[in-house]
Amino acid sequence: MRDAPFPLILPCVHCGRSDCAYVYQWFINTVIISDLSQIPFSKGTVNIAMLATQGDEMEGVNNGSNRARSNADWMGQLPDKVWDVPLYNLAIPGSHDTMTYCLDLHSPLLVSNPLVLKVLDCIMPCIIRPCVYKWSTTQLQEIPTQLNTGIRYFDLRIAHKKHDTTDALYFAHGVYTILTVKETLRNMAHWLSSHPKEVVILACSMFEGLNADLHEDIILFVKSLFGSKLFPHTSKENATLRTFWNLGCQVIISYDDSAASGHEELWPKIPYWWADQIDPKAVLSYLEEQKQCGRPDGFFVAGLNLTEDAQYILTHPCQSIKTLTLQNYHLLLDWRRRTKHHIMDSAAVNNLNCEDWMSGLHQQLWNIPLYNLAIPGSHDAMSYCLDINSPLVRSESDQFRFIDGLFYCLTRPAIYRWATTQGRDIVEQLNSGIRYFDLRIASKPKDCSNVLYFTHVIYTSSTVLETLEKIAEWLDSHPKEVVILACSHFEGISEKLHETFIFTLKRIFGSKLCPCKDNDLTLRGLWASGHQVLLSYEDQTALRHQELWPAIPYWWANQRTAKGVLDYLDWEKELGRPEGFFVSGLNLTAERSYIALHPCDSLRKLTLRNHASLMDWLQQQRPGTGPDSVNIIAGDFVGTVPFCPLVIALNEKLLQPGYTDIA
Structure with a gap:
């Protein structure tokens, strides 16, 4: 019976009783006079x-x-x-x-x-x-x-x-x-x-x-x-x-x-x-x-x-x-x-244009460094296209590989349900307002082609190259939008393959890449220089390339409940924010024992059940220079649940009286 949605039961217009058989659903067209x-x-x-x-x-x-x-x-x-x-x-x-x-x-x-x-x-x-x-x-x-x-x-x-x-x-x-x-x-x-x-x-x-x-x-x-x-x-x-x-x-x-x-x-x-x-x-x-x-x-x-x-x-x-x-x-x-x-x-x-939200910000916010703005991000951005038939990533334990080999028909659907953290493709995420992308990159074992994929327990069907080219194409048509690409993990990638990949990054993005030593990271400064991409590269190879930024700190709670995540983030805030960019991970993580005991559950369902609590916390946050301020906020299923508009709206708090960092 899961092939379709079910209705809402309204009180009867004849007798007013809610247990009467007046059953039909509410539908609405959007624009109301x-x-x-x-x-x-x-x-x-x-x-x-x-x-x-x-x-x-x-x-x-x-x-x-x-x-x-x-x-x-x-x-x-x-x-x-x-x-x-x-x-x-x-x-x-x-x-x-x-x-x-x-x-x-x-x-x-x-x-x-x-x-x-x-x-x-x-x-x-x-x-x-x-x-x-x-x-x-x-x-x-x-x-x-x-x-x-x-x-x-x-x-x-x-x-x-x-x-x-x-x-x-x-x-x-x-x-x-x-x-x-x-x-x-x-x-x-x-x-x-x-x-x-x-x-x-x-x-x-x-x-x-x-x-x-x-x-x-x-x-x-x-x-x-x-x-x-x-x-x-x-x-x-x-x-x-x-x-x-x-x-x-x-x-x-x-x-x-x-x-x-x-x-x-x-x-x-x-x-x-x-x-x-x-x-x-x-x-x-x-x-x-x-x-x-x-x-x-x-x-x-x-x-x-x-x-x-x-x-x-x-x-x-x-x-x-x-x-x-x-x-x-x-x-x-x-x-x-x-x-x-x-x-x-x-x-x-119609006034909420998330596709071009950076250029739509109030002019007073154009002079604030990006690391003092609220920026919506996508956790495990490419997991919407996981290949259920691909091998497990190299870092998985031998015990789990053995179980996966024996019970493939059971483990693979579970992996897919719990490793899929996004439901929209990369262009849809860009259009919805996402500007930080968590990109986990690896090469497949026994693959001599040097083709790179994204990973989250298993590999994606989309390659790294075709995805980055889509991002570059999107940026061409959105010249005032700036993205932060956080490349990490790099399982199975040799030093030679690192250099080849970095050369590819420079070729794809060219002058759009913002050098790590750039002192003006405001929107106004980036627009003037034509820079649209900040690329963090979590490997020592990046030290030889001025176009690449070091790893951006990510506050990951590793908790299954909204309370656990929020308690961890509040604890991190009490310790004080890092200098420069950092990410508050507003995403849930289920332990494998929980997954085994809940065969009909999924990360999407878990996220939706906890979404209201997470969003209540989000709306109470404030970007800026304060020790308890936020910067990048990354979430799961960013196109399925209300997220981007709420993060973007936090920047309006910087215009309130008492904020002194606006030039």
């Missing part, structure tokens, strides 16, 4: 769609069935000043895994389900089937009811049953639905005919078991059924309510398959922000990071939903997705209360 609080449903169940407005809290969820009925035509009741706003700039409530209210408990499991689940289902169906049903059922209201309550985005996952000789298509989530796709779409078309000013978005995806003929059949059926109600993806008209009403259009269909090619009526896949987390705090952290990175162009979905894993299901046999979400509902609602005036504020997002 300030006066959307005037919309009639601003106090109803779909109120949560207006997260960015200054509307009321959810007092209206108990207003009764009249409120629910009024939501059936909420688009037609919007103020006229909203009619010319594109739909992708409005808040639209959506239903995740829309059709799971009619799952067929006796249908086959999906072919894509894990083999172990299918085997267990054959052995003990009386246990497995109820479990599948309660964790796959994300909705309890039928399509007309969802439409009447205001849902306008529908997540439709389509499949064809294996060994079924007919052309019947069903919806699916773990198992198949009782209702077919065609009868459901007919119900939607019938509802739309009696609500001519309402517009729906049908997101069709998955398509398990569909061949080309079945794709063609369902596409032709959709085009015949909805006809002129379909708004083409290729239309030159703005997708506003006024346009839809003038053209008589009511349906946008996104079709997540190449079979849609050549059909102008079908839209491409709509991006979905899915946290894939069971912890509500991790879900909110993920959504905050996505917001800070900026919204996609056009439609997109923000999934404020929880996702269980197999370990959670096994250890909570009496729970279900419904009880899980109800238990965490208050946290999600608190998040809305805290952010209702600014969440998804498009102006704030």
Whole structure:
């Protein structure tokens, strides 16, 4: 059941009880109009769609069935000043895994389900089937009811049953639905005919078991059924309510398959922000990071939903997705209360340009040395491309090599989960604001090619050369950004190979390299000299090259918990900061005994669980010359969790009254 996210359960609009079966998810498009609080449903169940407005809290969820009925035509009741706003700039409530209210408990499991689940289902169906049903059922209201309550985005996952000789298509989530796709779409078309000013978005995806003929059949059926109600993806008209009403259009269909090619009526896949987390705090952290990175162009979905894993299901046999979400509902609602005036504020997002943040700093900060600024860094920057089939690095113990040889199928997935510290590639990290890169370099054993790779327990698939060339290319297009490349480890590299590599570094970066003896390390000074790269090289070979800097101190806590990391960093701060550059490692480290005892865990999950505490500490820090100041702050999964904007924002503290180092 891990193939998709699960919904949030809201209180019933009919009775106000949280245990009633009103189940659907909150989806939002990003740019919210300030006066959307005037919309009639601003106090109803779909109120949560207006997260960015200054509307009321959810007092209206108990207003009764009249409120629910009024939501059936909420688009037609919007103020006229909203009619010319594109739909992708409005808040639209959506239903995740829309059709799971009619799952067929006796249908086959999906072919894509894990083999172990299918085997267990054959052995003990009386246990497995109820479990599948309660964790796959994300909705309890039928399509007309969802439409009447205001849902306008529908997540439709389509499949064809294996060994079924007919052309019947069903919806699916773990198992198949009782209702077919065609009868459901007919119900939607019938509802739309009696609500001519309402517009729906049908997101069709998955398509398990569909061949080309079945794709063609369902596409032709959709085009015949909805006809002129379909708004083409290729239309030159703005997708506003006024346009839809003038053209008589009511349906946008996104079709997540190449079979849609050549059909102008079908839209491409709509991006979905899915946290894939069971912890509500991790879900909110993920959504905050996505917001800070900026919204996609056009439609997109923000999934404020929880996702269980197999370990959670096994250890909570009496729970279900419904009880899980109800238990965490208050946290999600608190998040809305805290952010209702600014969440998804498009102006704030657009003004946060992390890609060129150095040149965007206040001019007074241009004269402060880089080692007195707050700089976001990436711990084990290249671990996003680890090669799971590569050998272990030379420094691993013989005992671990022996275990890896015997239990390769078990150790390698574990290594990959715990050695992967980043989820975004090098260019994405640069674009998100990272300016310090922890680069661990080595040559592979028994490799005579002299090709160098990055490492973290195992080797990367990307080579050092191609990665550095990407960085140099990025710097060419960002002439006022400065990066710090911390090269270290160098396992298996001879003195001759060191010299060859250093020659390559000089060739790639050329005049961009800032000499170690450079006295002016301010942004203004670096811009004047054309220097963009400070390259620290943790080997004695660097002493012969003025372009290379010595190793930069790294405060590494070697702790698994946020408390352990923060206690260590506070202790280091009490001792006083080093002169020049230094790194505060805001990253967790799990001991191997913990990894062995938690087979379903990963560094990413561990980081997300502790992220809120780490970020609370981060926001209390201050750069500058003080003995307890910070400089470079390195983290894990820097593009997956909110990080770079928080570090960059620390530099604003240097502009506060009382700071005397600004020239």
